[in-house]
Amino acid sequence: MTVLAENGLDGLSIRHVAAEAGISIGGVQHHFASKDELLVAASQHVTDLFKDLAIKQTQPILVKEGPKAAFLTFCQLLANSGPDTAHGERGTTPSVVWLWFAAQATKPGNVADAFTAAWRETEDYLHGVIVELFPYCDASEEAAYLLALLDGLAVARATEPARMPPIRARSIIQSHFRRLDAHQIADLQ
Amino acid sequence: MTVLAENGLDGLSIRHVAAEAGISIGGVQHHFASKDELLVAASQHVTDLFKDLAIKQTQPILVKEGPKAAFLTFCQLLANSGPDTAHGERGTTPSVVWLWFAAQATKPGNVADAFTAAWRETEDYLHGVIVELFPYCDASEEAAYLLALLDGLAVARATEPARMPPIRARSIIQSHFRRLDAHQIADLQ
Numbered sequence: 475m476t477v478l479a480e481n482g483l484d485g486l487s488i489r490h491v492a493a494e495a496g497i498s499i500g501g502v503q504h505h506f507a508s509k510d511e512l513l514v515a516a517s518q519h520v521t522d523l524f525k526d527l528a529i530k531q532t533q534p535i536l537v538k539e540g541p542k543a544a545f546l547t548f549c550q551l552l553a554n555s556g557p558d559t560a561h562g563e564r565g566t567t568p569s570v571v572w573l574w575f576a577a578q579a580t581k582p583g584n585v586a587d588a589f590t591a592a593w594r595e596t597e598d599y600l601h602g603v604i605v606e607l608f609p610y611c612d613a614s615e616e617a618a619y620l621l622a623l624l625d626g627l628a629v630a631r632a633t634e635p636a637r638m639p640p641i642r643a644r645s646i647i648q649s650h651f652r653r654l655d656a657h658q659i660a661d662l663q
Numbered sequence: 664m665t666v667l668a669e670n671g672l673d674g675l676s677i678r679h680v681a682a683e684a685g686i687s688i689g690g691v692q693h694h695f696a697s698k699d700e701l702l703v704a705a706s707q708h709v710t711d712l713f714k715d716l717a718i719k720q721t722q723p724i725l726v727k728e729g730p731k732a733a734f735l736t737f738c739q740l741l742a743n744s745g746p747d748t749a750h751g752e753r754g755t756t757p758s759v760v761w762l763w764f765a766a767q768a769t770k771p772g773n774v775a776d777a778f779t780a781a782w783r784e785t786e787d788y789l790h791g792v793i794v795e796l797f798p799y800c801d802a803s804e805e806a807a808y809l810l811a812l813l814d815g816l817a818v819a820r821a822t823e824p825a826r827m828p829p830i831r832a833r834s835i836i837q838s839h840f841r842r843l844d845a846h847q848i849a850d851l852q
Contacts, residue, residue, distance in 0.1 A: 574766050
């Protein structure tokens with residue numbers, strides 16, 4: 475993962491990964507038949523780390539401030555802009571891995587299939603939460619709308635951390651939530 | 664550009680580009696010293712095509728329906744979701760080139776500098792239009808918010824054209840505009 479974030483896909487050679495992981499080239503080749511498989515595995519690793527982080531960071535907020543505040547934090551984490559996200563290079567690593575994953579997913583194949591499945595699942599998850607928390611919205615449209623916004627923020631975090639520091643991204647997501655709330659009120663009147 | 668969209672960065676060899684352009688390998692090498700330069704040039708080409716298309720498609724709308732309708736069309740074009748965008752592979756080409764450009768821009772260098780400059784310019788442009796059309800908004804936040812949304816939609820258009828057909832992206836951008844308008848009304852009250 476570190477290799478991918480620092481060197482990009484061109485730098486993602488079997489030799490590099492073996493060196494980073496401190497294992498033999500044969501050991502890496504045993505696990506991953508191709509760069510694409512390595513990329514799918516790296517993205518899966520980022521996803522797993524994200525799920526652990528999301529549970530750890532949203533659980534106390536859910537208890538203290540309720541489900542809407544917890545969902546806000548979840549969305550900020552998805553845009554790699556959580557309260558504890560570092561400003562530096564390391565802080566953008568998950569977004570960088572995700573962006574390579576997305577770029578590679580523009581070609582048909584294993585990477586594209588994995589990406590499409592992961593993003594459909596994410597949209598479905600957002601859809602379910604929006605139905606619960608913002609019942610007067612068009613949840614189908616709002617899920618895709620929110621996901622596009624978070625994806626765009628994640629791209630900016632990965633490519634332009636100076637233009638898009640975490641605090642700016644968090645503020646934008648908060649605005650979006652205020653609008654979802656306002657939408658509820660408008661529809662109830 | 665076609666080579667990049669169909670084969671990705673791995674497939675972007677000097678040989679491929681020469682074959683596609685119908686010129687000699689020496690001819691390509693004469694123009695581009697590296698893949699990075701080729702990528703910057705391809706992105707510049709997409710940007711130039713985009714500007715031509717944007718002027719051609721928004722000018723009649725500006726005259727007939729006014730500046731807000733023209734800006735809406737401009738934003739839909741930026742998300743590669745204009746009214747005339749094809750559903751198929753060809754229709755996603757500009758987004759695919761842009762996504763490779765973004766992924767490569769995560770590494771410091773010429774590509775990153777070109778990407779950062781282009782996106783700052785785009786945000787500044789959106790900022791100027793928002794100040795004119797939605798004067799009661801926080802234009803600085805709204806410009807970054809809108810750009811993130813359009814970028815996220817462009818990623819979805821490039822990677823998941825089935826989940827994000829142009830009509831769905833256009834509907835989301837229209838919702839965003841309705842909210843910008845609602846915001847104006849709320850602040851005026």
